[in-house]
Amino acid sequence: MRLADALKYRLPLAGLVSILHRVSGAMMFVLLPLVIWMFDNSVSSQASYDAFMATFAVGLGPLPGWVFKLVVLGLIWAYLHHFIAGVRHLWMDATHSVTLAQGHSSAVFTMAAALLLTVLLGARLFGLY
């Protein structure tokens, strides 16, 4: 079976949560150096902290600040989705909550909670409150 064949199947919401679990994990793996770069700058000295803050306010080199905010917004969603989907797995393991109905309702919760928290934190990131 090729990918084109696989895409003909209807993907249930639990399946979407599952593939996004993988996508979000891969995103964080690829962006790991950026995370450590931010950790390094934010924590090393007052000067590097100020430069770190300025990266988001005015940008760095040719890149404007909103590019960094957008990438970090992606990281925030990835972390939240991966975290909640992971806790969902632990919950399913611990309580054997593996019926179709339970799988669907916990998938709805995972998608909704991750997106809602991303919107809330994203609004803060972009200075809406």
Next chain:
Amino acid sequence: MSVNYGSKRIVVGAHYGLRDWLSQRVTAALMALFTVVLLLQVLMPGPLGYDQWAGIFAAQWMKLLTFTVVAALAWHAWVGVRDILMDYVQPVGPRLALQVATIVWLLACAGWAVQVLWRL
């Protein structure tokens, strides 16, 4: 002694892959715990500037906990990325090359994090 190679090799069955499955969950639980510990400190009352933020990681116990979580993260990501590579990259050569690159990537990142932590 039972033969476990060639056409007789057993690649499925009870406990095959259990160690990876369990280590991924244990490392995940550690990272979740770290998230809570960090959030509790970040959400302390008062403004959060450089001094407060760097102060969180200045404590030796926080350095050791963060270091443990960095190691847990590298292990966790190794299991996850290895799963992805086993699923999508079938030829042995490119798969091995990508697996080696993954290990180098994760260890380099972990080394950088350790450097940041202990010069603080």
